[in-house]
Amino acid sequence: MKIDFNNTEPIYIQIENYIKKQIVSKEIKGGEKLPSVRDLSSSLKVNPNTIQRAYSELEREELAYTKRGTGKFITEDENIINNLKIDMAKEIVNKFILDMSQLGFEKENIMEMLRNKIKEWA
Numbered sequence: 001m002k003i004d005f006n007n008t009e010p011i012y013i014q015i016e017n018y019i020k021k022q023i024v025s026k027e028i029k030g031g032e033k034l035p036s037v038r039d040l041s042s043s044l045k046v047n048p049n050t051i052q053r054a055y056s057e058l059e060r061e062e063l064a065y066t067k068r069g070t071g072k073f074i075t076e077d078e079n080i081i082n083n084l085k086i087d088m089a090k091e092i093v094n095k096f097i098l099d100m101s102q103l104g105f106e107k108e109n110i111m112e113m114l115r116n117k118i119k120e121w122a
Contacts, residue, residue, distance in 0.1 A: 001035070001043060011046055015054040023063060023074055024085040030076035034064060 003018050005011055022028040034040075037055065041048040055072055058064035062080050064072050075081065100110050 001040065003044060012050045012053040012057065015040075015044070015046075015051065016057045019054065019058060020063065020084060020088065023081060024088060028074050030074050030078070030081065032074050033070075034072045034074065036071060 001018070003014060005014055019028065019034070028034075034055065035043070037048050037051045041051045044051070055064060059066065059072070061084075062077070063075055063084065065075060066072050097110065105113075
């Protein structure tokens with residue numbers, strides 16, 4: 001796992017968001033074991049408490065669970081994963097629209113740009 005940390009948000013949130021992206025993109029599958037706190041803190045060169053905090057947040061959001069004596073695992077509940085994916089997409093779209101409107105673009109300009117880009121992409 002490789003994360004380029006930024007200085008704008010807490011590291012545990014950056015780790016949590018990275019893992020969330022891996023979950024929704026299926027790089028980490030439901031039921032898969034997460035690296036141990038010690039292993040991940042060593043590979044990312046961060047304090048183990050930071051990893052524990054990220055994992056705790058994932059558990060609080062029901063994206064991960066603990067099997068006593070075995071470790072932490074990703075939820076197998078597809079509804080939770082799909083809801084996360086939708087929430088993440090909404091956040092991206094909201095930020096995009098806000099950024100575009102701050103640049104002075106109107107709704108119709110934004111829609112036209114999106115239509116053109118989707119045509120190129122398809």
